Amino acid sequence: MGRQFARIEPAHRAFIERQKIFFVASAPPKGRINVSPKGLSSFRVLGETDVAYLDCTGSGSETRAHLVASDDKRLTIMFCAFEGDPVILRLYGQGRSLMRGTPEYGDLAPEFEDMAGARQIVRLSVDLVQTSCGMGVPLFDYRQERGSLVRYWTAQSVNNLRKYWGLKNMKSIDGLPTGFVPDSMAPPG
Numbered sequence: 001m002g003r004q005f006a007r008i009e010p011a012h013r014a015f016i017e018r019q020k021i022f023f024v025a026s027a028p029p030k031g032r033i034n035v036s037p038k039g040l041s042s043f044r045v046l047g048e049t050d051v052a053y054l055d056c057t058g059s060g061s062e063t064r065a066h067l068v069a070s071d072d073k074r075l076t077i078m079f080c081a082f083e084g085d086p087v088i089l090r091l092y093g094q095g096r097s098l099m100r101g102t103p104e105y106g107d108l109a110p111e112f113e114d115m116a117g118a119r120q121i122v123r124l125s126v127d128l129v130q131t132s133c134g135m136g137v138p139l140f141d142y143r144q145e146r147g148s149l150v151r152y153w154t155a156q157s158v159n160n161l162r163k164y165w166g167l168k169n170m171k172s173i174d175g176l177p178t179g180f181v182p183d184s185m186a187p188p189g
Contacts, residue, residue: 002132007048008091012129015089016045016079020142022053024122025076026066026095031174034062040145043077044111049126051077051091052108056149057117057164061180064097064120065172068179075124083141086134093126101184117153117161119169119180 005012016022022043027033042054055063067073075095081087098104098121108121153161165182172178 002130005129005131006127008045008051008126008129012089012131013045015081015087016043016051019043019079019081020145021080021082023078023080024053024063025078026063027074028066028069028172028174028176029071031172031176032062034066034172036063040115040150042112042115046111046123049093050123051126052111052121052123053077054112054115054118055120055122056115057119057153057161057169058149059168060173061119061169061178062172063095063122064169064178064180065174065176067095067097067122069172069176075122077124080137081134082137083139086137088132088134088137090130090132091124091126092128092130093124096123096125097121097179098123099180115150115153116156117149119165 021037021039023035023037025033025035038053040056043051044053045051067075073094073096075093077091079089098108100119105121108123162182165180169180170178
């Protein structure tokens with residue numbers, strides 16, 4: 001049976017901190033809904049209604065584009081138990097993208113282990129926490145993180161990273177602008 005909460009309770013926080021993967025869902029006012037899996041120990045609970053994750057450079061930037069395009073900044077983050085008791089936990093609220101090189105990013109960066117290729121921190125002001133049973137979610141065994149993304153960006157030069165941002169992270173798949181300004185984004189390091 002699903003339950004709703006106004007804030008992240010201590011048991012929710014403990015559950016979140018045990019998870020190795022989470023999913024981020026966003027949508028523009030018109031266009032495709034996006035769901036992205038995330039990992040790399042990049043998620044932090046900052047308070048009862050405040051969470052964030054460090055976002056590494058990928059082949060697109062749908063979440064950023066959707067947050068820029070929408071007035072309500074809707075964002076949902078979901079966790080599933082793949083071991084132990086069946087639980088699904090969703091965090092609903094309004095998101096913000098804090099770009100690398102901005103004061104807001106700099107203020108929050110100490111909460112995370114810096115990663116090569118990190119381009120933004122996505123912060124969520126949580127207005128609803130919902131749990132449900134998750135009995136239909138299969139059991140999986142966690143083996144390890146894939147180090148390939150971080151290794152790839154570690155091997156690249158700052159110029160190559162900025163070129164990639166310029167080529168792949170400027171627009172969503174629907175053509176929405178992300179607002180990235182690669183030359184002004186402070187490189188990792």
